[in-house]
Amino acid sequence: MSRLPDAGRSYWMRTASFPSFAPLSAPAEADVAVIGTGIAGLSTAWELVRAGLNVIVLEADRLAGGVTGHTTGKLTALHTSVYDTLRSKHGDEAARDYADSQSAALQRVFDIAEELGIDCELERRPALTYCEQPDGADALRAEAEAARAAGLDASFVTETGLPFPVAGAVQVEDQAQFHPLKYLRGLVDDIVARGGRIHEGARVTRLDEGDPYRLTTEAGATVSARHVVVAAHHPVFDHAVLAPRLTQHRDLVVAGSLPADRDPRGMYITTEGGKRSVRTSPLANGNRLLIVTGEAFTPGSGEDTEAGYARLESWTERHFPGVSISHRWAAQDNSSTDTVPLVGRLPTAGENVYVATGFAGWGMTGGVMAGALIASLVGGAPQRWAGLYDPGRIASAAQSAPAFLKAQWDTGQHFVKDRLNTFGEGTAGPVRDLRPGEGTVVRADGKPCAVHRDDQGELHAVSAVCTHLGCIVAFNNAERTWECPCHGSRFGIDGEVVQGPALHPLERQDPGGL
Template sequence: MNSEQGLRGAYWIETAPGGEPAPPPSGGLTVDVAVVGGGMAGLSTAWELARRGREVAVLEAGRIAGGVTGHTTAKLSALHTLVYDHLRRTRGREGARLYAHSQSAAIRRAAELVDELGIECEWEEAAACTYAENPEHVAPLRAEAEAARDAGLPAEFVTGTDLPYPVAGAVRVTGQAQFHPVKYLRALADDLRRRGGAMYEGTRVTGLTEGEPCALTTDTGAEVRAREVVVATHYPVFDRALLFTRLSPRRELVVAGTLDADRAPRDMYITPEQNTRSVRSAPYADGKRLLIVTGEHFTPGAPGGADVEERFARLTAWADSRFPGLTPTHRWATQDNDSTDSVPLVGPLYPGSRHTYVATGFGGWGLSGGIMAGLLIADLAEGREPEWAALYDPRRLGSVVREGMSFLKHQAHVARHFVGDRLPPVTAPAPEDLAPGDGAVLRVGGHRCAVHRDDSGQLHAVSARCTHLGCLVAFNRAEQAWECPCHGSRFAPDGRILQGPAVRPLEQREIQST
């Protein structure tokens, strides 16, 4: 396999086209519940509430399932790398059990809906495995197998897998699943409409006033009033509880290619070794399967993130060496948010909140996490509290104390950018130094500008300050995007928002082309 240009983008989006986008609301709108975000968490929540008789509207800035959900590797598993031994130490045996119980409930819920609604989404049952090639890393796997089994999962430690290369050991949990997430969500959206739910795409929510009812403003000028609001935008675009202090963005790369079906692994794999390597396969045409390999995680916009092309090359070389004969077809990238205590934040948006909810911090496991969030928020909105509600409650404080080092490390990273971004650089390139397709933060007329030279040689400039909280952006040449290292907002070269939490584009700046 190689990383030559011309490979197609996200496979799930390519193979489940959405047709004409649902238009934004034409005027004022009043509903029982407004769900902001049309990914797995948002649509799962909207569907659960509509099934319970609520009048629901989904407001999506782009296309339904076109964001993080459309760029996932699509594993539906309760085995989240090495989470159970960690939870057993930080949240106790009961915390680990509740995590396993809630994530398993999400998998069962998805299986029920696939059957009930007749969803054609390439559903396959598979085992999930966390493995290590280095014998020195076996001890944590044995501890994880014991902790996961103690939490109620059918976990075992094994030394044999269906990977075409040897491993030193693995945690294996059966009864998990892999599927086509965009086909699943588009079917869920269709059923939501049949139940009276409304879908609005190309509608970015820019403001929230909580009250009775709550009021949402949008970039289209429409105002939406709702008794309750769910913020399911991956990274919260409204954050009165300062959740951004407890979330760190992480970007990962994905390469995919075809293999003969009899050579492709049927189970799902992940290893924390080598800056993470995740492997699964999916049905493909002509007796082939699509091998999907993920890894090379980094903080968007941070030093070291600029060499994304090199990271793609490393991931591609790894796939080549482990799966000889892989024919390249696709490559893309995904972004996740890790909470400081390794548990998602799902529940009331802030202390004292009565009408607003949030779902975020899924740490790379947003499919099971998003479905779980739908079940949890739907119950909370009806005055019921599942036994695992407290585990995920965003208002929890004890976990922040327990995970103090992770919290402080994240805050130190952000603080370095807030302070360091305001110091003059030792050296700075000039606009004429930029090659076609490249970008850099330069001083133009005494101001920091994010300057990009397009393939025709024209220079374009926007403000270099992220519109979320003002950190300086950096350029990702491989993906042609400006990225914020503090909270993960991403912008197109012309300043348009690609990914929040920012809700305003980067402002245009004047610059002379050379």
């Protein structure tokens, strides 16, 4: 497999730029505080500042450097096979509301891009969910019928623009794709122009209820706000109600140049073979950038991530001969156990704290939808589909009980089994045998310790206990991060938080005695 420079930094991050914003250094007040600068957070901030509210946006690291910065950038209301599931679990009205809300979000991107003059490579394309195996065709026929009944221009087809045959596909016309970070740069510029305030390096570690709410950052700065929006990928201030209803997954991405005349001219996805997703993006030389996603896995599961990249690269070169892989990165998302994202009031934090999470890999339309929905709740005029996405919904949670219980079983298994495995191993052997770039979890003074040997041969050691809820992390050998299998927190080799819900770093350990 090819070795790529700056591997892990997405194409979007390499080809878009944002201004820098100073950390929060003094107490601040606002009508609304928004936590997170992905598409959900910035869409919400833009909708609210456009409505005339005083908005402050707090980002733990750099703008759009999390989930949105690593997306594939599809704007579509066709989300794999969601409509047949929605119709059977939640009814026809829920399926129609889902289709309407996601379609409205797609159109909202076009409207905002035109209003603000944003050049974000916005292109109309059909979206297709396909299968290569004949035994998957009947399910896609059912999905096409359900999507059509929900109001989408959907059909079942057997011919596509892919350079290989398929057994069938659901096709929805007039969907779209874009450069997500160029779009967000337009929102950021307009938020600032309208008086909104943005702070980077302002990780929020505490939320105190009151009137107003009080937020405290890692550096000790505070914000007082009448409304708070938690759009940080995970409901970081809710451990009991929403967190157990979310499952984490991570997908690998590879990309390379493709001649324009070989563009499949569509956005494709299949759940077969570890999932495969295909789209293209325009390049300055007239070619197209082929973007292929797949090899889905649970963070912290101990998967050989390098081997996953090798399989994805091999699949890409086999199906699109001549493509030379020039970029690779990974995307992380979470899914709710009842299929529908969780957008609205955070059940455990009072009337004026809102959350946006659980987009199941469809956060581009989902994030734009969330921005408009939360703005309508703050303004006191909820959109008609607010109940569908309500994080406090009970009926749908009850219907998803099997998925919920499985998620809790998996988390419990990790919590107990990983400890038994860790405490059952010695220390000297695994650490001594570590080669540059490798990592392992061992026992040190009776406690689990995560150890990495860098390219120069130096050891780095941190506690292996995730600071979120105490599960044991595992090493990702491609991205060189420590990852929690329970709720998806990710840490650097020296313990710094890369991705929440964890708010605090892993404690550093002395590697000298290992």
